[in-house]
Amino acid sequence: WVNGIPAGETLNGTENISELLDVWKQAHQSECEVHYLSGTVPQTAFLPDGIIDESRYAEQKEKILFVGKEAYWFSPNASAEENNRYADDAMFWHRRVAFGEVRETMFSKRLSLLTNAVFSGDYTTVNKSHEALRAVSVINLNKRGGFSYCVWDTLENYVSRYKDFISKEIELIAPTMIICCGNGVRWLLDKYIKIPLKAKIITVSHPSYFALSDSAYLHQLECAVNGTVWEVKNEEKPKVNAPA
Numbered sequence: 001w002v003n004g005i006p007a008g009e010t011l012n013g014t015e016n017i018s019e020l021l022d023v024w025k026q027a028h029q030s031e032c033e034v035h036y037l038s039g040t041v042p043q044t045a046f047l048p049d050g051i052i053d054e055s056r057y058a059e060q061k062e063k064i065l066f067v068g069k070e071a072y073w074f075s076p077n078a079s080a081e082e083n084n085r086y087a088d089d090a091m092f093w094h095r096r097v098a099f100g101e102v103r104e105t106m107f108s109k110r111l112s113l114l115t116n117a118v119f120s121g122d123y124t125t126v127n128k129s130h131e132a133l134r135a136v137s138v139i140n141l142n143k144r145g146g147f148s149y150c151v152w153d154t155l156e157n158y159v160s161r162y163k164d165f166i167s168k169e170i171e172l173i174a175p176t177m178i179i180c181c182g183n184g185v186r187w188l189l190d191k192y193i194k195i196p197l198k199a200k201i202i203t204v205s206h207p208s209y210f211a212l213s214d215s216a217y218l219h220q221l222e223c224a225v226n227g228t229v230w231e232v233k234n235e236e237k238p239k240v241n242a243p244a
Helices: 007-012 017-030 054-059 080-087 093-098 106-120 130-135 152-161 163-173 183-192 214-226
Strands: 064-072 137-146 177-181 200-204
Touching: 007 017, 007 163, 017 137, 017 163, 054 130, 064 106, 064 183, 093 106, 093 130, 106 130, 106 214, 137 152, 137 163, 152 163, 152 183, 177 183, 183 200, 200 214
Parallel strands: 064 137, 064 177, 177 200
Antiparallel strands: none
């Protein structure tokens, strides 16, 4: 329910992602049973996401949607008041990375790596240019965000409660390829979310998984795209203390 209206009826009236996110944010604020939240993550926290650049996204033949679990946003050692203040500065982080407004991380570099490979069809060249992210979409299942670690009970409870919202966002994004950032994401999508029939769904390791070299990560992506079995080759294993 959102403002006394069943969520399904409210979602049917949303025509774009901006409207959907506004309704979704209201739903966070009006939710009554929040026992499943992790620690001091604020109930009202809402981290926007979606298509990074509408015009660039529309130009692509392959429309990529990356799906993650939740954003690492809060400190488990901070008070609820501190985390509430932090939530007030919520931003579409991936959009700001794509436009060079905030520094890149291993996670964003790996998304850039995957994006460049899919667009070019080159799964051997390591290209982490973040400008490619302007042409994709990125969402997290849990819009409240969490800590550096994921509390599964919180995540699954959230997805089960907001499955209609997540399904609606994916419908509005209308991807042709969905890249799940980890097996957990794929499991949740398969169990709870309605996926557009035209969308190809693939799964790769979490982008921050440092035990995989960039070449191994690209090989994993290539196998996922082609539907073949992936095995790490010796030359793809990461070197000790190799930079991300």
